Amino acid sequence: MTTAATISKPDPGRRYLYLFTMFFLALSGFGQMPIFKRYYIADIPGLGWLAKFYITHYIHYLGAIILLALCTYYITEYFMFNIKKRKLTFSGYFNTAVIFGLIISGLLLVIKNFANYHYPNSLIIFLDLCHISLVMLLLGYGLYSLISKKRWTTPR
Amino acid sequence: MPEMISRRAFLKGSAAAACTVAASGLTAAASTSPSGQQLCTLLDISKCVACEACVDACQEVNADKYPQPQKPFPKMYPSRVPVADWSEKQDVRDRLTPYNWLYIQTADVEVDGEAIEVNIPRRCMHCVNPPCVKLCPWGSARQLKSGISVIDPDICLGGSKCKAVCPWHIPERQTGVGLYLDILPSLAGNGVMYKCDRCYNRIAEGELPACIEACPEDVQQIGPRDEMIAKAHALAKEIDGYIYGETENGGTNTIYVSPVPFEAINKASEYGKGRPPLKQAADSMASANNIVAAMAIAPIAGVAFAAGKLFKQTQKNA
Ligand code: SF4
Ligand code: SF4
Ligand code: SF4
Numbered sequence: 272m273t274t275a276a277t278i279s280k281p282d283p284g285r286r287y288l289y290l291f292t293m294f295f296l297a298l299s300g301f302g303q304m305p306i307f308k309r310y311y312i313a314d315i316p317g318l319g320w321l322a323k324f325y326i327t328h329y330i331h332y333l334g335a336i337i338l339l340a341l342c343t344y345y346i347t348e349y350f351m352f353n354i355k356k357r358k359l360t361f362s363g364y365f366n367t368a369v370i371f372g373l374i375i376s377g378l379l380l381v382i383k384n385f386a387n388y389h390y391p392n393s394l395i396i397f398l399d400l401c402h403i404s405l406v407m408l409l410l411g412y413g414l415y416s417l418i419s420k421k422r423w424t425t426p427r
Numbered sequence: 428m429p430e431m432i433s434r435r436a437f438l439k440g441s442a443a444a445a446c447t448v449a450a451s452g453l454t455a456a457a458s459t460s461p462s463g464q465q466l467c468t469l470l471d472i473s474k475c476v477a478c479e480a481c482v483d484a485c486q487e488v489n490a491d492k493y494p495q496p497q498k499p500f501p502k503m504y505p506s507r508v509p510v511a512d513w514s515e516k517q518d519v520r521d522r523l524t525p526y527n528w529l530y531i532q533t534a535d536v537e538v539d540g541e542a543i544e545v546n547i548p549r550r551c552m553h554c555v556n557p558p559c560v561k562l563c564p565w566g567s568a569r570q571l572k573s574g575i576s577v578i579d580p581d582i583c584l585g586g587s588k589c590k591a592v593c594p595w596h597i598p599e600r601q602t603g604v605g606l607y608l609d610i611l612p613s614l615a616g617n618g619v620m621y622k623c624d625r626c627y628n629r630i631a632e633g634e635l636p637a638c639i640e641a642c643p644e645d646v647q648q649i650g651p652r653d654e655m656i657a658k659a660h661a662l663a664k665e666i667d668g669y670i671y672g673e674t675e676n677g678g679t680n681t682i683y684v685s686p687v688p689f690e691a692i693n694k695a696s697e698y699g700k701g702r703p704p705l706k707q708a709a710d711s712m713a714s715a716n717n718i719v720a721a722m723a724i725a726p727i728a729g730v731a732f733a734a735g736k737l738f739k740q741t742q743k744n745a
Contacts, residue, residue: 303564305586306615309508324562324592325711332715336725343729351737378722385716386556386677392579395566 289341293413296334297406302327335377342370349424356427362416363423369409376402465555465574466630467652467680469659470548473666474644477531477546482520484641485529485550488626492580493517493526494619496603501612508617511600522701523550525601525621529638532702534695536687543687548638548646549703550623551576551597552672552679555652558711559589559598568620574652574680575625582606585618594676594711595703598622652680659684677710 302321307313313322320326349357359367376398383390383398390398415421496514503510513519517526529550536543557576560568567582568589578589578598584607590598598620607616626636634640639647648655656673659682663670671683685692689705698704 303562305564305588305591310505311507324588325714328562329715329718332718332722336718336721339722339725340729340732343726344733345729347730347733348736351733352740381719381722384556384561384712385719386712389570389572392566392569395569396582399564399566 285341285344288337292334292337292341293409295330296338297410299327299331299334300402300406303331332381335374335381338370339374342374353424357424358427360422360425362412362421365412366409366416366423369405369412372405373402373409376405464651464653465553465680466625466649467574467655467682468553468625468636468639469648469650469655469662469682469684470646471662471684472545472547472646473668473684473686475531475546475548475646476644477533478643479520479531480641480643481548481638481646482527482529482531484637485623486527488629488637489528489624492621492624494580494601494604494621496601496618497608498603500603501608503617504613510602511618512602513599514601514603522699523597523599523622523703524701525599525619528621528623530702532696534692536691536695538687538691545685545687545692547683547685547692547705550638550681551625552595552676552681553623553625554676555678555680556710556712558592558594558676561712562592563589571627573625573627573630575627575630577624577627578620578622580605580619580621583619584610584616585620586616587620589620592711594706594708597703599701655682671705675708677713 298321301307303324305322307318308322313319320330379390380395380398380402382388383395494514496512498514500510500512511525513524513526516524520527520530522530529548532547532549534545534547536545553574553576555574557568557570559578560570560576563569564586565582565584567584568576568578570576583605585600585602585605587598587600590596590600599622600618600620602618605616605619607618610616626634626638629636635649636647639649648658659670659673662668662684666684666686669685669688671685671689672679672681683689683705693704693706696702696704
């Protein structure tokens with residue numbers, strides 16, 4: 272496949288869509304634990320849904336759908352337009368690996384939620400812990416990247 | 428006679444196969460019926476005389492699984508966190524508690540001017556796709572291959588999510604016991620959730636669940652799900668009765684056959700905490716599971732958008 276001559280410019284719209292999706296994924300993800308009600312967060316007007324497990328579960332799935340589309344969009348775009356001009360930074364590799372881990376562990380948990388899928392219990396616990404550890408890593412590193420203005424790619 | 432399959436067939440077939448499974452430990456007890464299907468119980472409630480022999484048997488064989496809370500309980504924050512303490516009320520039998528996993532619901536139903544008393548053994552339904560298990564955030568609730576859902580008291584933190592997502596709110600909490608005591612007892616967790624575990628350890632040893640074995644009226648049968656459903660339909664036809672549990676919450680492994688409509692039982696029963704109604708229940712896991720197809724399509728959409736962008740770009744450059 273020939274790559275286009277121009278560099279595909281980062282699109283602020285898609286960047287905001289990514290941040291918006293990640294925000295709701297994280298929020299609905301933490302909502303899988305019974306903490307928002309205990310700590311009064313669900314009492315804040317407009318946040319009552321955070322204590323409704325079926326709603327947070329559904330929103331998490333919706334977020335996962337958007338994230339999957341965004342990820343494949345970014346990967347395809349990178350290989351089509353930018354691979355010769357830009358390379359991934361450490362930040363880029365790190366975020367990509369963490370998101371990949373989140374997607375894999377998440378998808379395995381999604382499959383588990385169908386009837387007649389019985390994972391060994393140790394695998395479920397491992398996947399749960401993986402998923403939450405990875406999201407903490409992503410959030411922590413994301414905050415650090417925001418402060419130190421780290422980018423995912425840099426010119427070659 | 429439909430009841431004849433109950434003990435003998437189960438012991439010869441299902442449980443004999445299950446016998447080969449190691450007897451101890453939750454995962455080891457993943458026994459299944461010989462057909463590979465989930466194990467299902469069928470309850471002919473027209474036979475139940477409310478003698479509570481099943482309740483006694485359940486308490487006797489499961490007593491060593493009951494909570495032994497440490498007191499005083501650690502102070503929990505914030506103050507709204509409810510303490511659930513049943514340790515001083517272990518003899519309560521008319522509802523579900525951490526010390527009573529089975530109770531007999533009684534209703535005086537009037538059908539066509541005739542008064543009928545029905546008694547219904549109530550406990551966990553052992554759903555085919557149990558939300559209590561699937562939505563447990565720690566993996567402490569689990570489903571064995573036999574379809575039995577079990578809460579592991581060594582891992583459960585007592586957050587009660589399983590109870591919130593269960594259509595019948597079956598699991599019951601005891602504070603002051605379990606893993607949360609070793610982590611941050613004041614800030615997270617609140618004990619352990621308890622419910623019927625279908626005597627999984629007895630099944631793994633080739634025995635019947637205690638409540639089935641103890642019943643003098645042979646109210647319950649246990650076997651592969653398809654077989655139990657076929658029998659439930661045959662029985663319902665025979666007595667011109669009604670079925671509950673086959674489709675509720677997407678299907679359960681507890682099928683009740685009643686001589687009177689369940690709506691009538693519901694109207695004539697007292698419900699409340701620990702006393703769940705026999706209400707209609709849609710498949711809890713379905714709405715999220717139904718959008719999973721979109722997860723498979725999403726990557727294709729992503730690639731298509733990027734390809735569209737390449738197409739536009741090359742058009743522009745041409
Ligand atoms: S009835 Fe409730 S507790 Fe029992 S398996 Fe179904 S969801 Fe879980
Ligand atoms: S199956 Fe076992 S644990 Fe469940 S109600 Fe019957 S005796 Fe109790
Ligand atoms: S032992 Fe049998 S007859 Fe007696 S209450 Fe239990 S189910 Fe009903």
